[in-house]
Amino acid sequence: MTPMEESDDQVRAEIGDLMEQVMESMGVGTLIIPDEIQRGMMETANPTLDGDGLRALRDDLKSML
Numbered sequence: 906m907t908p909m910e911e912s913d914d915q916v917r918a919e920i921g922d923l924m925e926q927v928m929e930s931m932g933v934g935t936l937i938i939p940d941e942i943q944r945g946m947m948e949t950a951n952p953t954l955d956g957d958g959l960r961a962l963r964d965d966l967k968s969m970l
Contacts, residue, residue, distance in 0.1 A: 916959040917952070920945050923966035930970060941965045 924945045931939075938946075944962055948954055954962065 911956075911960070913956055913959055916956070916963055917948070920959065920963050920966060921949065923963060923970070924949075927966055927969045939969065941969055 924942055927939070927942060941962070945966060948959070948962065
């Protein structure tokens with residue numbers, strides 16, 4: 906699927922899944938929340954990113970795994 910075929914809702918759902926995976930991989934007791942997770946949390950609470958921004962956030966989260 907090319908980026909043009911992905912809907913913003915699909916990318917947001919993938920971001921949510923990736924945030925869970927990253928947090929699980931970091932384990933409990935993490936004192937500092939990485940910037941990528943903070944950005945994902947902000948986007949979840951108040952969606953403002955366009956398609957390119959969403960894909961960049963998703964790629965940043967993927968790189969953390």
